[in-house]
Amino acid sequence: MIRLEPRATPSMAMSILSPVIALAITAAAGAALFTALGKDPGQALSVFFLEPFNGVRAISELALKSTPLVLIALGLALCYRSNVWNIGAEGQFLMGAIGGGGLALWVTTAEIGMSRWLFFPLVILAGAMAGAAWAGVVALLRDRFNANEILVSLMLVYVANLFLSWLVFGPWKDPQGYNFPQTVSFAANTELPRVIRGMRLHWGTAVALVAAVVMWLFMFRTFTGIQLQVGGPAPAAARYAGFSSRAAIWTTLLVSGGLSGVAGAFEVAGPMGQLTPHVSAGYGFTAIIVAFVGRLHPLGCILGSVVLSMFLIGGELxxxxxxxxxxxxxxxxxxxxxxxxxxxxxxxxxxxxxxxx
Amino acid sequence: MTERLPLKHLALAALVVATGLTACSKKAEPAPATVAAPAAPAKPAPLKAAFVYVGPVGDAGYTYAHDLGRKEAAAKLGDKVETTFVEKVAEGPDAERVIRDLATQGNKIIFATSFGFGDSMVKVAKDFPDVHFEHATGFKTSENMRVYEPRIHEVAYFAGIVAGRMTKTNTLGFVGSFPIPEVLRNIDAFTLGAQSVNPKVKTRVVWVGSWFDPPKETEAAQALLNKGADVLLQNTDSTAVLQAAEKAGKYAFGWDSDMSAFAPKAHLGSCVLLWGVYYEKALNDVLDKTWKTGATKWGYREGMTDFIKIPDFVPADAKKKVEEVKAGLKAGTFEIFKAPVVDNTGKVRLRKGEVASDKWLGDVNFYVKGVEGKVPSGK
Amino acid sequence: MNEFALLVAATLAAGTPLAIAGIGLLVNERAGVLNLGAEGMMLVAAVAGFATGYATGSEVAALAAGALAGAVIAAIYGWLVIWLNTNQYATGLAVSLFGSGFSAFVGLGLVGKKLEETEVAGVPLLRDLPVLGVALFRQHPVVYLAMALTGGVAFFLHRTRSGLVLRAIGESPVSAHALGYPVRRIRLAAVVVGGTLCGVAGAYLSVVYTPLWVEGMVAGRGWIALALTTFATWRPTRLLLGAYLFGGVTMLQLDLQASGVQVAPQFMSMLPYLATVVVLVLISRNPLWIRLNMPASLGKTFFPGS
Known part of the structure; x- marks a missing residue:
């Protein structure tokens, strides 16, 4: 029988080996499955593990797919480290998409002439505010009424989804769109600036990377960040750390909601170019797994996002x-x-x- | 800083494991694709065609019907074509990546089978002028991109004829997905068909807000049955509605594909989509180099839709009526939406002398007289 | 009157899978484990149940197979979170992801297959009562099973010693451990019970309720069952009522539409979720009340001796 004994300090060797072992297990399981299906396991594995990195375009697509995951996972990592269990990032993402999409729609229909580079910070702001507001509802109900944030945030995902559906089926519907549930295609000046000509990768990815660095600094190099992680919403522990549990709830949820909202806004103003009921491919939920696979570390979130995106793209390939x-x-x-x-x-x-x- | 190291290794490890495995297998077995085939110089390489599906091929409904069509066309054309598909592609950014990848993989014709793939396809089509793009149920075309669509409301009309004859309560039920023109056309055609044999018929509609949610479709069917509807039609993708009717001892129809096996007692006929006819034509167009852009709207006449497996217990006069309308559609003498078309608020939607053009059909956003309630506008 | 009776009947049927899965999740949450993998477990059970029903033609065997499949997946989940101390939320979500992929894969050959028809007999004699017979006594046996189960679990949790131990573990695993209870084994048992019931619920959907298999057919009901446990403040009878309330709101919304009342489907569909939020707020306002009801260690890892 195998027993587990807690280690005095986390094992360095194991933190390197553990993902290797996990990948080996997965590769072995995959190889067995593929062989059972009569496919060449080597070829199949290379489609999953290598093909998504094959060439500049493939890598740019991988980065594009990872961007929303990175942004959401960063916020979630902060929440979870602080013991605030926001699992409704999907809803905050959708509200951000609605915020960013609403702004883009307004710029488009009012024919406001502004450069892409001016629109870029504005759409970030719109997405962040909408996402943070949605997460703010969770924070408010938790703070005022002690309502469990796991369930409130989860319920609000469905509400946000239906709200988006109502918008694109109703008031925001493209009048020339044959009654189909989508907005007009947004004007060219609302498109996020691209990194490489002819590819979809946009500068939002850079924002996500900067956010990761800022989050790292905040978590490990600022007093507030460290306090948050010690205290979280546990009143007693927080009092020792000199940090209010209320502030922990509000800070983490607003930051996380804001980041998820930015991810949503980027998706709309980036690769989508319009608002439809299908803005999210489940990013908010996938990002929860990303955050844990990335060990709630900002840089881990980046790697986790790449691994997850690799599998999502690999599945198509x-x-x-x-x-x-x-x-x-x-x-x-x-x-x-x-x-x-x-x-x-x-x-x-x-x-x-x-x-x- | 200590936490950074292991993460770097994670990426490295991923690469090592992956390359190691591929290297091993490559040694064991040389990749057949790279071996030149000197034996068959005369035979041209098969035309590569790809299909992008919104659902799983196992949905037993919409995507399943497309995949049947793909297989049928591929079987007819034999080794002249080579088809692949990607299923469960989300509408949105993923679609563009998938379509682009298929184009770079040497596919010369790509079919995208959902409305929501349109804008993604437009973007990719711009970059691949020598690839042919086909978009189902869309409306945007370009030099190398065209659209195709079945006139499925015709078969809803057939179902209506049988339903109007079979109902005892004069109440029909319709389980709708989303109130878009395509679905509203089906509700209206279903009702008009029923009224053509039974003017007292009214139709109740329930929207489930999804193309695919079998338990909810069951619940919607139950709600309609509870309200006295005794013949149901659905514009959702599963067999749930038909099975709910079977359980309740009432009637319903198959939709998208032949569903007769699911409800031997309740099944009054299946409204089927036969995409294969179009897929064969489209592939032939590319093979013969006669592919031209445009919009194809095919119906019963062209063999893209049909109403099949009417059971023996349906009275002969109803069957005869169906045959008459079928003949009329084939000859081009029968119009389903024939002026005057009046909606259920009394407003005339198609005046005498006007014909239901494709544009008019594409804009249908009302219930005809006889349908209960109002179209959900969302406003 | 008859229409109302029919609505009640439809509500009971719609609430049943939610109730069974919810009761299962309630048991494992009472032991302090939150399983976000409910949706995945229900899907795997739905496909297992359908496959068995298809092969054997027996509804009982199908439901049993669903229960077994749910139990197996739950055991894997339990082993991960209880013995390997992985995070419950992430592991649960991964189980959901795995379950939906796995069930879709296994079920590829089952799409478009049909189960044997079975007659629902209802309760003899009572089924012929006017109105009440239609409303209550013409249901599938599983509907009554859900009610019996609720009573049984309520009795177990609040009237038996083992139930007390289970709740004590959910309250404070450390103290329970100190008293010499095998915390992890009991937790695992609770998780397996949860999975078993989620399995019955999943199989009920694919074998009895809808009867068909298509991938993703559980369509979010696992998540609703999760919400229900909170909605019910972890009390079985409240959970059963909550499940009927959820079922009822869904049915009422469809019923109104069928009556020709215009409703924006989106807003109607929002109602159950908003209702849960409102109930959550109402019950959580009183700190004493929520503390009396909510298992204090919910979602937290326990490691003996740490």
Missing amino acids: AQSRIGLPSALAGVFQGVLLLSLLACDTLIHYRPRWSRGS
Whole structure:
């Protein structure tokens, strides 16, 4: 029987080895699955692990796909480190998309002439405010009424989703769009500035990277950041740290909601160029896994996002390249995530063989 | 700073594991794709065609029907074509990446089967002038991108004829997805078909706000049955409504594909989409180099839709009426939306002398007389 | 009157899967474990139940297979979060992701298949009562099972010693451990019970309620079941009522539409979620009340000896 013993200090070796072990388990499981399906496992694995990095365009697409995940996961990492369990980032993302999309729609319909570079900070602001406001509802209900933030934030995801649906089916619907649920295509000046000509990668990605650095500084180099993580909303602990639990709830939720909102605004003003009911491909939920796979560390969030995006893109490529069903990509992702989470245990605990129980 | 190191290794490890594995397998077995085939110089390379689906091919409904069409066309054209598909592609940014990737993979014709893929396709089409793009149910075209759509409201009309004859309560039920013109046309055509044999018929509508939510479709069907509707039609993708009717001892229809097997007692016929006819034509257009842009709206006449498997217990006069309308559509003498078309508030929507043009059909946003309630406007 | 009876009947049927899954999740949350993988477990159970029903033609076997599938997935989840101390939220979400992919993959060959028809007999004699018979006594046995289960779990939690131990563990695993209870094993048992019931609920959807299999068919009901436990302040009877309330709001909204009342479907659909938020706010306002009801260690990892 294997027993786990807590380590006195987190194991350095294991923090390096654990993702390697997890990837090896996933690759082995994947290889077995692919072989069982009559596919060449080497080719299949390379589609998942190498093809998404094949060439500048592929990498730019990977970065584009990772951008919203990075932004959301950063905010969530801060929340979770502070013991505030916001799992409704999806809703905050959608509200940010509505905020950013609303701004772009206004600029488009009122034909306001402004440069892309002026619109860029404005759309960030719109997204951040909308996302933060939505998370603010969670904070308010938690603060005033002690309503559990997990469930409130989750319920508000559905509400935001239906609100978006109402907007694009109703007041914001493109009058020339054959009654289809979408806004007009936004004017060219609302498009996020691109990094490389002819590719979709936009400067929002740079914003996400800067946000990661700022978050790192905030978490580990500022007094407030450290206090937050010590205290969180646990009143007693926070009092020792000299930080109010109320402030912890408000700060983390507003920051996290704001970042999710920016991610939503980027998605609308970036690759979408209009608002539809399908703005999010579940980014808010995927980012929760990203945050944990990234060990709630800002730089880990970046790597986690890249790994997740790699699998999402790899799943598409596996269909067109080697005819694997999309469901298999889901299985493969699930195995990777579960083994990553399981292997991380080894960092803090030492496995011991022992007889009996 | 200590936390940074392991993360770097994570990325490295990923690469190492992946390259290691690929290297191993490559040694074991040389990639067949890179081996030149000197044996068959005469045969031209097959035309590569790709399909982008919004749902899983296993939805037993809309995407399933597209995939049947793909297989059928591929079978007919044999080794002249090579088809692939990508399923469950989200409408939005993912679609553009998938379509672009398929274009760079050497596919010469790409079909995108959902309305929401349109703008993504427009963007990619601009960058690949020598690839042919086909967008189902869309309206944006360009030099190398065209649209296609079935006139499915025709088969909803057939269903209406049978429903109007079979109802005992004079109440029909319709489970709708979203109140867009395509679906409203089906509700209206269904009602008009029923009224053509039974003027007393009225239709109740329930919207489920989803193309695909089988339990909710069941609930919607139940709500309609509870309100006295005894023949149901749906514009959602699963067999749930039909099965709910079977359980309740009432009637319903199959939609998108043949669903007769699901409800032997309740099934009054299936409204089927036969995309294969169009896919075969489109592939042939590319093979023959006769591909031209445009908009194809095919219906019963062209064999893209049909109403099949009417059971024996449906009275002969209803079947005869269906056959008459089928013949009329084939000959081009029958109009489903024939002026005057009056909506359920009494407003004339199509005046005498006007014909239901494609533009008019694409803008339908009202219930005809006989449908209960108001179209949800969201306002 | 008859229309109302039909609405009640439809509400009971719609609330049943939510109630069964909710009761299961309530048990494992009472032990301090929050499982966000409910949706994934229900999906795997739905496909397992459908496959078994298709192969054997037996509804009982199908529901049992669903229960077993739910239990297995829950056991994996439980092992990860209880023995390996992984984060409950992330692990639960990963289980949801895995479950939806896995069920879709396994179910590829089952799409478009049909189960044998079974007659629902209802309760003898009572089924023929006017109005009440239609409203209450013509349901599938699982509907009554949900009610019995509620009573059983309520009795277990509040009237038995084992129930007390379970609640004590959810309250403070450290003290329970100090008293010599095998905290982790009991937690695992609670998680497996939760998975089993989620499994029954999932199989009920694919075998009885809708009867069909298509991927993703649970369509968010696992999440609603999760919300219900809070809505019910972790009390079984309240949970059952909450499930019927959720089912009722859905049915009422469809019913109104069918009556020709114009409603924006989006706003009607929002109601159950807003209602949960409102209820959450109402019950949480009183700190004593929420503390009396909510398992204090919910979502927190416990490691013996740490």
